Structures are given as C-alpha cells and as structure tokens.
Amino acid sequence: MKIHEYQGKEILKSYGIPIQDGYVIDNIEDAQLTINKVQKEFDTEAVVVKAQIHAGGRGKGGGVKFSPSTESALENCNNMVGMNLITHQTGPEGQKVRKVYITEALDIKKEFYCAITLDRARSKDVFMVSSEGGVEIEEVAKEMPEKIIKTWIDPLVGMKSFHAQKLALGLGLAGEAYKETVKVFIKMYKCYMGTDASIVEINPLILTTDEKIVALDAKFNFDGNALFRHNDIAELRDVHEENPTEIEASKFNLNYIKLDGNVGCMVNGAGLAMATMDIIKLAGGDPANFLDVGGAASAETVKNGFKIILSDDHVKAILINIFGGIVRCDRVANGVIDAVEELGLKVPVVVRLEGTNSQEAKKILSESGLDIIPANDMKDAAKKVVDAAINN
Amino acid sequence: MSILVNKNSKVIVQGITGSEGTFHSKQMIEYGTKIVAGVTPGKGGLDAVDGKIPVFNSVEEAKIETSANVSIIFVPPPFAADAIIEASEANIELVVCITEGVPVHDMLKAKRIIDQKGTRLIGPNCPGIITVDECKLGIMPGFICEKGKIGVLSKSGTLTYEAIGQLVNAGLGQTTAIGIGGDPIIGTTMIEVLELFEKDNETDGVVLIGEIGGQMENEAARWVKENMSKPVVGFIAGQTAPPGRRMGHAGAIVSGGNDTAEAKMQIMTDCGISVCESVADIGNNMKKALTQ
Numbered sequence: 001m002k003i004h005e006y007q008g009k010e011i012l013k014s015y016g017i018p019i020q021d022g023y024v025i026d027n028i029e030d031a032q033l034t035i036n037k038v039q040k041e042f043d044t045e046a047v048v049v050k051a052q053i054h055a056g057g058r059g060k061g062g063g064v065k066f067s068p069s070t071e072s073a074l075e076n077c078n079n080m081v082g083m084n085l086i087t088h089q090t091g092p093e094g095q096k097v098r099k100v101y102i103t104e105a106l107d108i109k110k111e112f113y114c115a116i117t118l119d120r121a122r123s124k125d126v127f128m129v130s131s132e133g134g135v136e137i138e139e140v141a142k143e144m145p146e147k148i149i150k151t152w153i154d155p156l157v158g159m160k161s162f163h164a165q166k167l168a169l170g171l172g173l174a175g176e177a178y179k180e181t182v183k184v185f186i187k188m189y190k191c192y193m194g195t196d197a198s199i200v201e202i203n204p205l206i207l208t209t210d211e212k213i214v215a216l217d218a219k220f221n222f223d224g225n226a227l228f229r230h231n232d233i234a235e236l237r238d239v240h241e242e243n244p245t246e247i248e249a250s251k252f253n254l255n256y257i258k259l260d261g262n263v264g265c266m267v268n269g270a271g272l273a274m275a276t277m278d279i280i281k282l283a284g285g286d287p288a289n290f291l292d293v294g295g296a297a298s299a300e301t302v303k304n305g306f307k308i309i310l311s312d313d314h315v316k317a318i319l320i321n322i323f324g325g326i327v328r329c330d331r332v333a334n335g336v337i338d339a340v341e342e343l344g345l346k347v348p349v350v351v352r353l354e355g356t357n358s359q360e361a362k363k364i365l366s367e368s369g370l371d372i373i374p375a376n377d378m379k380d381a382a383k384k385v386v387d388a389a390i391n392n
Numbered sequence: 393m394s395i396l397v398n399k400n401s402k403v404i405v406q407g408i409t410g411s412e413g414t415f416h417s418k419q420m421i422e423y424g425t426k427i428v429a430g431v432t433p434g435k436g437g438l439d440a441v442d443g444k445i446p447v448f449n450s451v452e453e454a455k456i457e458t459s460a461n462v463s464i465i466f467v468p469p470p471f472a473a474d475a476i477i478e479a480s481e482a483n484i485e486l487v488v489c490i491t492e493g494v495p496v497h498d499m500l501k502a503k504r505i506i507d508q509k510g511t512r513l514i515g516p517n518c519p520g521i522i523t524v525d526e527c528k529l530g531i532m533p534g535f536i537c538e539k540g541k542i543g544v545l546s547k548s549g550t551l552t553y554e555a556i557g558q559l560v561n562a563g564l565g566q567t568t569a570i571g572i573g574g575d576p577i578i579g580t581t582m583i584e585v586l587e588l589f590e591k592d593n594e595t596d597g598v599v600l601i602g603e604i605g606g607q608m609e610n611e612a613a614r615w616v617k618e619n620m621s622k623p624v625v626g627f628i629a630g631q632t633a634p635p636g637r638r639m640g641h642a643g644a645i646v647s648g649g650n651d652t653a654e655a656k657m658q659i660m661t662d663c664g665i666s667v668c669e670s671v672a673d674i675g676n677n678m679k680k681a682l683t684q
C-alpha cells in the first residue's frame with residue numbers, strides 16, 4: 001500500500017528524522033491562509049508547492065513548484081489543485097491532484113538518495129545510498145552503478161552503527177553532517193521495521209547550506225499482508241489513487257487488475273491467470289484484465305467476477321478458465337449458468353473447465369441451452385475468445 | 393525414489409482443527425499420506441479428522457509421541473512464521489507452509505532462523521508437494537497426477553495442475569510435483585529443487601514454471617547450464633503483466649532489472665532450457681525434449 005509524501009513525512013518525523021515540513025490543503029480556499037501559516041511558522045518568504053499523488057516523477061510533470069513569493073505560491077496552488085498531472089508513472093491518462101502540500105523552502109548544498117528495501121535474492125534487507133540524489137535511482141544504476149553504495153542487514157541482527165557509518169562515509173560526509181546522517185539512517189531502519197514497510201525511500205535527503213540534514217521527500221510502500229497490525233497506517237490509504245473497479249473487486253475478495261485490451265478473463269489462481277492473459281495475447285488478442293477468483297470459485301464468485309469484468313465497456317468477449325482441483329467444475333458450471341441467467345449474455349463467453357468433475361460440467365453447460373462457447377484446452381479457448389472478440 | 397517425501401514420511405498437521413486443516417487432512421489421508429498427529433495449541437488431547445488423528449498442544453510434544461519427520465502448516469498468516477519456527481525448533485526435517493499472506497518481515501526472520509537450524513522449508517503461499525501414489529502434502533488435487541518420470545517445479549498452484557494435466561495428455565507421468573510458492577521470501581529455491589531432481593534416479597526431465605518478479609528463474613537457468621544433465625522445459629507466466637503491479641502473488645511484480653517474463657525467457661533459452669512461449673506447449677515440449 002502506497003501513501004502520499006506528506007503522510008510519509010509525518011511518519012519519518014515521528015521517528016525523529018528531520019523533514020522539510022509544511023501543511024496540506026485539499027481546498028483552494030485554504031491556500032492563502034496555509035501559505036501564510038507556513039511562511040510564519042518556518043520563517044520563510046519562499047515556499048514549495050507540491051502536488052500529492054502516489055505516482056513518482058512529479059517534479060518533471062510540473063507537480064513541484066518553488067514559489068519565491070506569496071503571489072507565486074498562490075498562483076501555483078491555483079494551478080495545481082484539481083489539475084490532471086501526467087508523469088512517466090501515471091500513464092498518459094494522468095492522475096487528478098486532490099491535495100497540495102505547501103512546505104518550507106530550503107537552501108540545498110547537496111542531495112543524496114537513500115532507501116531501504118528487500119533484497120529477495122539474498123533474503124536480507126538492503127540499505128542503498130548514493131551521492132546522486134534527486135534523480136531516478138534506476139538511471140544512476142544504469143549510468144553510474146559505482147555511485148550506489150549498499151549494505152545488507154541481517155534481520156536477526158538489525159542495523160548497527162557500522163552499517164550506517166559505512167553509508168554516511170560513502171557519501172563523503174564529515175563532521176556534524178556525518179554524525180547527523182548516521183543517526184538518520186539508523187532511524188530510517190527503525191521506521192522501516194516498525195511500519196512493516198516494503199520500501200522506505202528518501203530522495204533526496206539534503207544537506208542544507210547551513211549544514212543540516214533534512215528529508216525533502218518520502219516514499220513508502222507497505223506490506224499489505226502486515227496491515228492487520230498497523231491500523232494507523234491502514235487508515236492512510238487514499239482510494240482516489242486506486243482504480244475504482246479494482247476496489248470494488250477487492251470487496252468481493254476478487255483479485256482484479258484492469259488492463260487496456262478487450263478480452264476479459266476469469267481464472268482460478270494467479271499463475272494460471274497470468275498464463276491465460278499471455279495466451280490471449282499470443283492468439284492475437286489483448287487481455288482486458290487480470291482476474292484471479294481464488295481457490296473457492298463458487299456461483300457467487302463467478303457472478304461477481306462477471307459484473308466486474310462487464311463494468312469495463314471495452315470488453316468484447318470473456319474467457320472463463322478454471323482448473324478444478326479443490327473446486328468442482330460442475331459447481332463452477334452451475335455458477336456460470338446462474339450468472340448468465342441473471343446478468344444476460346452481453347458479450348460472447350468462452351468456457352474452459354478442466355479437472356475435478358469437468359465432464360459433468362461440460363454436460364451441464366451444453367444442456368443449459370445457453371449460447372456459451374465450450375473450449376477443450378487453453379489454446380482452443382484463447383483462439384475462440386479472440387475470434388469472438390474480433391467478430392463482436 | 394522421488395524427492396523430499398515418500399510413503400514413509402510421517403506427517404504432523406499444524407492447524408489441524410481449523411476448517412482448511414481438517415478438510416485437507418482428510419484429502420491427504422485419502423491419498424495415502426501418513427498423517428500421524430495434529431497440533432493446535434490448547435486443543436491437546438482431542439482427536440481431529442473424525443477422531444482419527446490425535447491432537448497435541450505443541451510440535452515438540454507431537455514429535456516425541458509420534459517420531460514424525462515432516463510438518464505441514466495451515467495456520468492463519470499472523471501466526472504462520474511462528475509455526476514454521478516452532479517446527480524447526482522441534483527438529484522437524486521438512487516443513488511445508490501452505491498459508492498465503494505471511495508478512496514479509498516475519499518470513500525474513502523465520503528463514504534466517506530455520507537456515508541456521510538446517511530445516512528444509514517449502515513455501516509459504518504454495519500448493520505443497522505430491523510424490524505420485526505415495527504422499528500428498530498440501531492442497532494439490534492428487535487424482536490429476538500419474539506415476540512417471542517427470543519432475544514438476546513451480547511458483548504457482550493451478551498453473552502446476554495445468555502442466556501436470558498436459559504431461560498426462562502427452563503420456564508423461566510424474567515423480568514428484570512441487571509448488572515452491574509465490575512470495576518474495578520462500579524457504580526453498582528453484583536451484584535447490586533442481587539439484588534434488590538431478591540426483592533422483594527416477595526423474596528423467598523437469599518442468600520449471602516461473603513468473604515475473606525476482607531473479608530466481610535466472611539463477612536457476614544458470615545453474616541448469618552448469619550442472620543439469622536432464623532436459624528442462626520452462627515457462628514464465630506474466631508476459632503481458634504491466635510493470636509495477638502485483639499480479640496476485642506477493643512476489644509477482646516487475647520492478648526493474650531482468651525480472652520481466654521476456655528477460656527470464658531469454659536467459660533460460662540462452663542456458664539451454666526449452667522455453668515454451670505458450671503455456672499450451674508444456675506437455676509436448678517435454679515429450680520432444682526427452683527424445684533429443
């Protein structure tokens with residue numbers, strides 16, 4: 001689960017990490033007062049106006065504006081609240097800006113990158129820093145991999161001073177700034193562990209002209225499976241940043257991801273669902289979604305799955321691909337019939353049922369009198385559904 | 393032979409009195425798995441699964457009473473990592489964790505602990521293991537398998553069944569099928585399973601099914617090139633998955649580097665694995681690979 005910058009900074013602050021502070025507004029009428037409040041509280045004329053969306057690349061997309069005066073700050077707020085911000089991460093459709101963060105402006109001497117995340121291959125957390133802050137770390141990794149310093153942390157030992165010292169020295173820091181940075185790194189690790197984060201990234205962490213270390217941005221991603229023990233973090237979820245159909249699907253315990261194609265699919269199991277999308281593509285079509293209905297595909301789940309898929313107007317045909325293990329195919333077949341009788345056959349439906357009681361299931365479908373297209377295997381199913389989508 | 397489990401494996405079910413635990417214990421017993429005990433803290437002294445299986449309060453107790461060597465875990469996600477550590481502390485040799493949704497930070501610690509102890513863990517978030525006609529540990533449908541000479545190794549559940557179904561249609565039975573799990577941190581890697589299949593006299597070839605995310609398939613491919621004498625047929629799910637999205641499995645996410653389906657398929661091909669572009673080709677490609 002992702003959160004906004006202002007929320008992430010509040011978390012960093014609660015762990016004692018100095019942040020570039022400010023206040024967030026979601027209504028343009030609050031802009032003037034909030035700008036004045038930031039100016040007064042942080043003793044600064046200049047402020048920074050920052051669009052709050054989950055996607056990265058806000059600066060390049062025009063979502064971060066240095067504002068030297070009250071007038072310019074107000075103008076930037078006016079432009080930003082409600083704007084459709086397009087970055088390389090939002091896709092061409094962009095993301096509507098609902099919240100704007102007005103912060104103090106700081107004089108930057110140096111910018112650093114720092115992040116903690118999981119290194120899957122080593123089964124350890126990795127703490128990465130770079131003197132090339134403020135830019136995309138992927139670019140640094142490609143162009144100047146030697147500029148990235150890493151240290152791996154044994155989960156049973158935790159982060160020790162020597163880890164943090166190695167990183168801070170690697171950034172070329174000395175004196176007070178070095179000492180401060182070591183402290184910040186250790187706090188960052190505590191924050192990463194304490195919140196069950198899958199990534200904590202500060203990019204950039206800055207050294208100001210008066211030698212202070214400050215977090216200028218905060219990016220968090222949390223392990224959804226650990227949210228049960230972090231109610232405070234779960235509350236930070238902003239559903240406006242998510243696809244409404246995906247949220248609707250999650251209410252039915254369906255794992256749905258919307259894609260750009262026109263061939264809908266409903267599958268049991270994540271691996272088989274991905275493989276089904278792939279074979280639709282190979283057959284010359286484009287998948288409209290990923291949909292894993294899970295282990296217990298009942299009549300109810302099939303019905304809900306249909307509703308979710310059909311809420312996408314682009315869908316021209318649907319493929320149901322179920323490999324019954326624990327799930328009995330005859331029950332799935334009855335679910336399909338119930339769903340079609342209730343919702344109607346708005347687009348052609350191809351059904352492939354394999355595994356437990358698949359013969360009975362085929363019989364049930366063929367005797368139903370409904371215009372459902374049966375398929376024998378995945379290749380057959382993919383061809384039939386793509387043909388149906390083209391002809392519809 | 394076969395790998396990891398056989399008809400002599402003596403199994404404890406952790407979480408046997410839960411609905412999943414009870415249901416799948418019945419299925420496993422029906423398949424012929426020797427389940428000797430169940431564990432549910434606070435329910436020691438009772439009997440589970442229609443009064444057939446004695447329940448103990450701890451794995452340690454169950455192990456002392458029954459000399460079990462294998463454990464399978466069906467406990468809810470918040471307690472699953474603890475259950476793994478408990479089994480390891482009780483000197484269980486092989487632990488299979490079916491539970492989906494275990495927090496990553498819990499698994500990181502659990503993995504370090506059991507590695508030090510030398511416990512073999514399969515999963516979490518996996519369908520389990522089946523050694524055909526001998527022992528079924530987990531939730532795979534046993535009846536789709538046929539005894540034969542192919543090993544199946546996969547990160548996914550139903551996609552494994554699909555592969556087994558195709559092998560059977562192509563006239564190829566299986567020795568052992570293993571789902572290692574789709575989480576970012578799992579107990580046993582692809583290389584470790586390939587090593588076991590390579591050493592197993594009864595296995596003639598291996599189907600390797602991976603997906604987007606992580607580097608495990610790439611490392612496995614390089615290992616195959618250096619060490620594997622038996623043919624390997626590979627498939628990677630997620631060719632059409634958008635980057636940055638988690639595709640059902642916690643670990644199935646393209647996040648940079650060579651973790652796309654395309655990159656993995658290329659590396660596997662370069663390492664001499666017969667890679668299926670289409671999932672429908674797994675059975676036939678294995679048949680071809682065996683005759684070459």
